[in-house]
Amino acid sequence: MIRKRKRKQLAYEQPKTKNEVHFPLESEQTKQAIQEQLQNESSLIFKEVNVQDQTIVVCYISYLIEQTQVDSNLLAPLIDSKEKWTTTRLETNLPIGNGQQYDTIEQVCSQLIKGSVVVYIENEKSAITYSISKNERRSVEKPERESIVVGPQSAFSESLETNLNVVRSRVQSNELVTESFNIGARLPTEVRLVYLKSLANDEDVQTMRQRLNNLKIDDLEDASVLVQYIEDTNKTVFPLFYLTELVDRFSYGVSKGKIGVLVDGSPEAIVAPTTFWGFFESTEDVYFRWSVATFFRMLRFAAMFISFVLTPVYVAVVTYHYEVIPTNLLVTLGESRSQVPFPPILEVLFLELIIELLREAGARLPTKVGQTIGIVGGIVLGQAAVDAGLTSSVLIIVIAMSALASFTAPSYLMGSAVRVIRYPLILLAGLIGLVGVTFGICLLIIHLLKLKSLGRPYFLPVYPFIFKDLDNSLFRLPFSISNRRSIALNTKDPIRYQERKSKKPKDIEDWGE
Template identity: 70%
Template sequence: MKKRTNKFKNSKKKGEFPIVIDQLEQSVKDQLHDEANLIFKKINVQNKNILIFYISYLIDKKRLDDNLFTPLLYSETEWSTSNLVDNLPIGDGKQYQTVEEVCSQIISGSVGVYIENENEIVTFSILNNQQRPLEKPERESIVIGPQAAFSESLETNLNVVRASIKSNELVAEKFTIGSRLPTEVRLTYLKSLANDEDVQTMRQRLNDLVVDDIEDSSVLSQYLEDSSISIFPQFYLTERVDRFNYSISKGKIGVLSDGSPEGIVAPTTFFGFFESTEDVYFRWNIATFFRMLRFIAMFISFILTPIYVAVVTFHYEILPISLLETLGQSRSKVPFSPVLEVLFLELIIELLREAGARLPTKVGQTIGIVGGIVLGQAAVDAGLTSNVLIIVIAMSALASFTAPSYLMGSAIRVIRYPLIIVAGLFGIIGVTFGLCLLIIHLLKMTSLGRPYFLPVYPFVFKDLDNSLIRLPFGISNKRSISYRLKDDTRYKEKKSTKKKDIDDLGD
C-alpha cells in the first residue's frame, strides 16, 4: 500500500503527465479506494492507446456508446487531447492535469478519457440523472397560481428559474461547499435590482463556510443565519418555484442547493412568513383580508391557551357569571390544575400531529381526525379535562396551521409552552412579561443584517403595503424601500393608469 500511495502522490503533481496508462489506472483506483463499479476500457485507435474510465452506475450508458465510443472507434480523425473536446458530440469537455481533479469529476458522473503520451486528461459529463420530475407543492398549497415545486436536481431547478425569469440580469454564482462531501450551491439574484451589500454578505458567508457536508437547504440556512440560537427562522425556505421567482423579482437573494427540493430566500422579515404568493393572485381587498386573518390566527395560536390558564387560575373574576358557571361545572371533576390540564391536551395534539405526519398520507389523515375525536371525547368522559378546554385547544391548533411557512408555524407552536407555564405561575402578569421578552427578542433580530421586524421597527410607512396589507396595483407601484434596492419602481404609475379613448390609440 505504501508503494501505491507514493506512486499516486507523484502522479498528482502538475506536469507529471504524460503518464503510462497502467500507472494512471492504478492511481485512479487508489484515489477512489478500489471502487467496485469503476470501469476501465482500453482501446487502440490510429496506433494510439486510449484509456476510458468511469463509474458504471453514474453514467448514461446509451449516451456513452453513441457519443463517445462510436466516434472514437469509427472516426478517421487522429485523436489528441485538443480535438477530443472539439470533435466529440458530447459537449461539456474539461481538461485536467492532476488525477485528483479528474477523480472529483468521475464521482460526479463524468467519464475520463486519456490518450497516452498526452499532457492532460479530458472529462465529459454523462450523468445518468434519475431525479424525480416537478410535482405539486405539498407544504405550501395554494388554490390560485402555478402548481410547480422544486425537485432534488439543481439543474432542473435552475432550468425552471431561468424559464420564468427571462433576463440576462439573472445571476447564478456557483459555490462548492463541503470539504468531505462537496455540494454545489448557486447564489441567484437580479444584477440590476438586488442590493450589492446583501449580495456581498451572502457571498462572504458562503465562501467562509467550512463544513464536512450540507444535507439540505434547511441545514445550509441554519449555517448562514444571523443567529443560530433563536427559535425563529431568519431565511424563508420555500418549495414553490413561483414564490422563489417572485422573491427574486422583488430584489431579494435566492440560494439553491444540489439535492434539496427547497430554495432559500433572504433577507426576510417576521411578517414575510405570513405572506403567500396567493396574495398576489387574489384581488387586493381579498388578499388583505386573508393576510390579516393569518396575523390574527398567529396571535390566537400562542396566546389563547396561556390566557385560559391565567384566567382560570388567577383571574376568574373577569369572566361573565354565566360563562363562569359553565366553566365551573365543566371543571368540577377534573383533578388537575389548569396548567397541567392544558399541557396534557397540548401534548396529545402534538402526538397526533407528529403521528399524522410520519404515517402514510391516508393513514395519517385517519389518525389525525379519528384520534382527535376519540381521545378528546374519552378525556372529557374520564374527567381528565373540560369541554371548554377542548374547544380552546382546537382553536389554537387550527390557528397554527394558517401560517404559510411550516418553520414559522412550528416556532409558534413551541413558544406556546413557556407562555403556558408562566401563565400558570404568575397569571396575566407572567403572560405580559413573556410577550414583552418575545417582542424584545424579535426587535433585536436581523436577517442578513437587515432588521427582522421591518416595517414596524424601524417604522417605514411606505412598506406597510408590502408586508401587513396589500394595496391595489394602481397605488402600490414601489418596491420595498427598506432593502435599498437599485430600482424601487415596479412600474410607471401615471402611464399605467391613464385612460385612452379608441381614437387616441393610434397616436
C-alpha cells in the same frame, strides 16, 4: 433637495442602455462577449470545432439543453464534414431542426437562456441558434408543505440542474446571476447563489457570498442545514431565512431584489433577507385582488396571535382571574371543570401534548393513514378525555382553535416556532397569571426587535418604522398605488413600474366622442 430628488427619479425612469455587440467576431471575442452578457454563468459551455481550416464555436448552458442531442445531432455532423461550413449550410443541413440567425450577441444570449445552442463560424456576420431545451417543469409533482389554491403548482426537486431550469423558465432575463460554490471538504456539494444583478443590493450579495465562502464543513446535507450555518444567530426559535419548495415563491423573491440559494440534492430553496412579517405572506396574495389578499393576510396575523396567546390566557383566567369571565359563561365553565381533578396548567399541558403527538404521528405515517389517525384520534381521544374527567369540554374547544390557528402560517417553520413559544407562556400564565402572559409577550417582542436577517432588522418595517413599506408586509394595496419595491431592501432600482397618468377608460359607446 427637491432638485436632487427629481434627478434620482429620472435616473430610475431612464435606465442606461448597453451598446450592442455585432458580429463578425473572432472566436475568443465571441466567448468573452457571451460571458460578459451572461454575468459569467458558471454552467456556460464552449466547444471549438476545427473543420477545413475553419473555427466553429458551439455554446450552450449545460442544465438547459439535452446533452445527447448536442453530441449526436450537432457536434458529430460538424466534425465529420469534409466541406467548409457556411451560415446557410448550417441552418439547413444539420439534423437538429431549423435554426435561426442572429447578428448580435444580445440576441444570441436571449436564446441561450431559453435552452438553445449557439453555433458560430468565426468571422461570419451572424450566428445560428437551435432549440434543444430540456422539458423540466415538474408539472406532475405538487408541493407538499406549501399548498396554494391559485397560481403555479410546480415544486423544486433534488436535482440542481432541474431547479435551475425551472427558475430560468420563470425568470428569463440575462441579468440573472448564478454563482457556483462547492461546500464540503470531504463530500463537496454544489451551491448556487441566485440574484438579479440589476436589482439586488451589492452589500447583501457580498454578505451572502462571504458567508458561503467562509463555511468550512465536511459535508452539507440539505438547504435547511445550510441555513443553520449561515443565519445571523442560532439563539432563536424563529426562522431568519425563508425556506420554500415553491418555484414561484423563489422567483417572486428574486424579482423583488432578494437573494436566493439553491443546494444540490435539496428540494428546498433559501430566500434572504426576510422579515418576521414576510413569513405570513403568500404568493396567492399577488394573484388575488388586493382587498381579498389584505383580508387573508390580516387573518393570518390574527391567527398567529390567537395560536400562542389563547391557551395561556385560558390558564391565567381560570387560575387567577375568574372576575373577567362573564357570569353565564362562568357557570358553564364551572360545571365543565367540576369533575376535573387537575389544576388548569396540567390540564392544558396534557391536551397540548396529545395534540403534538397526533400531529407528529400524522406527519410520519403514510398520507392516507396519517389523515385517518389525525381525525379519528383527535375525536376519540378528546371525547374519551372529557368522559373520563381528565379535561373540560371548554378546554377542548380552546386547544382546537389554537391548533387550527397555527396551521394558517404559509411557512411551516414559522408555524412550528409559534407552537414552541406557546409552552413558556403557558408556564408563566400558570405561575403569575395575566401578568406573566404580558411579561412573556414583552420579552418576545424585545427578542424579535434584536434579530437580524442577513444583517437587516428582522422586524422591518415596523421597527425601524418605514411607512411606505407597510403595503409590502402588513397589507397589500392595488398595483396602481403600490408601484415601488421595498425601501428596506435598498434595491438598485426601487421603482417597479412607472405610473401612467391616463384618462379614465371610456365605454365602447363613448369612443366616438
